[in-house]
Amino acid sequence: MNNKYALITGGSRGIGKAIAIKLASELHYNILLNYAANDVAAKETQVLVEAENVSCTLLKFDVANTEQTSQILKEWMEEHSEAKVEVIVNNAGITRDGLFMWMKPDDWNSVINTSLQGFYNVTQPLLKDMLTSRFGRIINIVSLSGVKGNAGQVNYSAAKGAVIAATKALAQEIGKRNVTVNAVAPGFIKSDLTADFDEKELKKQIPLNRFGEAEEVAELVAFLASKKASYITGEVININGGLYS
Template sequence: MKIKYALVTGGSRGIGKAIAKQIAKDLGYHILITYLNNDEAAAQTKAEIEAETDASCETLKFDVANRNETQNVLENWQEDHPDSIIEVIVNNAGVTHDGLFMAMSENDWDQVINTSVQGFYNITKPLITPMIRQRFGRVINIVSVSGVKGTAGQTNYSAAKAAIIGATKALAKEIAKRKVTVNAVAPGFINSDMTQDLDEKELKKIIPANRFGEAQEVADLVSFLASKKANYITGEVININGGLH
């Protein structure tokens, strides 16, 4: 029997960390987290998962936007783990470089698009075939309220997340018969590193729930979608935003 893993990109901090820990707790998957820079945070997340659950955790340091690097890391991991399979993919890695479109640099556009959109392809493409062959798998894409409704000052981020929403719906239709589900989770304002510089007091006024969400709330939803309880849910974009539409 194959040893089963869940892979969470951008899993060393914030929402990704919460997701990795919750999937390990709820579903018993061994965990792979990818990260780009923060060695200390990755090591801390690994230690917490292994201390708090029965799962093992491995950290993989690479840039999901870099196709060759991603391919090499995943191939090497699979060669080192011939009796293992990645059964759950959580495409969580993302960056923001906010600003008005008229003043947006090419780098700010490219980095945001490449991390989310190319990252989705680079991670999911090589891992989807084993899921299809075994007739079970989960692909869960973390998008954003910005990708659903658009946010001024985030044209790049809104475009990137909207692209992944379209990919989610299309891929879900392609592979549903193989019992592999593909869904997207669209958080609103969640307390995390990405929102720490925002004016929470002012922004709460436009959120019907009158608060920012917590990473744990997103993690609980993702863990459910990764479970067999969600077998009949695919191609969906589930908003978790306190009523912000």
Template sequence: MKYALVTGASRGIGKAIAIELARELKYNILLNFNSNLKAAMATKALVEAEKVHCELLQFDVADAKSSENRIVEFQKNNPDAEIEVIVNNAGITRDGLFMWMKPEDWHSVINTSLNGFYNVTQPLLTAMLKKRYGRIINIVSLSGVKGNAGQVNYSAAKGALVAATKALAQEIGKRKVTVNAVAPGFVNSEMTANFDEKELKKLIPLNRFGEAEEVANLVSFLASKKASYITGEVININGGLYS
């Protein structure tokens, strides 16, 4: 059975990606979430409505041991499962001016977005390389390519993930495993719920926030065989705000 693993997939962009990969590419879904079981169960039902299997994997991507244990446990219990797609979507924000930023707000954001990429991807990479096929897609951010005041920690984490995307793509391209990043701008989700949309959309040429499903459509393309000659790229999806 072929699977796509999506981290942070119980809500928002991750949820939309999981559903789209099931609908469009018919992947069975490994749905990672950290704490919100109710939301994860609701997303699982929507994924399985697309006539594929969805398995919940509860772990904090920032916790290396927990991440590895859950992944290894799944592989042990499902020896016929092939994880062809990894979408590193899990991320958190702890916004505030850098001069007043607490150490825990710095480290928690770095640990989730950047270390989470390592903790999830590295244990799965050998199997992809042996099979000579795979898709690794990292969800970064406008903050990671442009920088954003009040988000030095988030910009640092996502900017580092952009660099990691480009470097890993060069390492493993010969094995036909692609690595790309998707950088959303302002997208309607819980993460942007407190943003002043009326003011911010004035800065956006398309004059609106994006929808999670629009990001999911791009991720689905990159996860497909149609994107076989695209690797090491960072694709902005921000309504023209920045390129």
């Protein structure tokens, strides 16, 4: 019986959805699909994942909520003591853009808490089992904004930049146990997050002259999650059509 699992946060839509399907189809992982609110989208993704002949369990929780996240993960682990969560993809993220001068505390806190606190809340409870098994892949979806900083996104740049630093630090702590930690930094990718962006105008800045597809990010994540990437850790890999390197 296949008892290997990959947990994808924010897996109901966009990049997370593409990653869930890819890890199911290419690496045959059972999927733990986290999401915040959109039950309809989560169920649609569940059907697509299950079509790859693996299981897909929906775990609805807010990654920014430490208690809720810990309780749901703990319950699931207790009920599935035979399961091994080999891959964690910290993908859940939000933007609340605006100039820093006018930024409300809630716009600052919600963005930081979803990306940075979410990384802690999800990864920390699952780490011990990875270390004991001496195998694991932690992949953090960050952003170009966290690499170069982006005006109008001081909160989002800070959140993603902090996750990049955490990626590098954690990679050094746990490399000896054969658990790798990497970050993937997308540029403009087609999703609900970028649906209102003016692609026609913005693509002029992108050498490949288009926005990326969620599936293209999923290809990179599947590589990092695979045995093929066994000597890569502490890296931040850009996927942005040449926009920045």
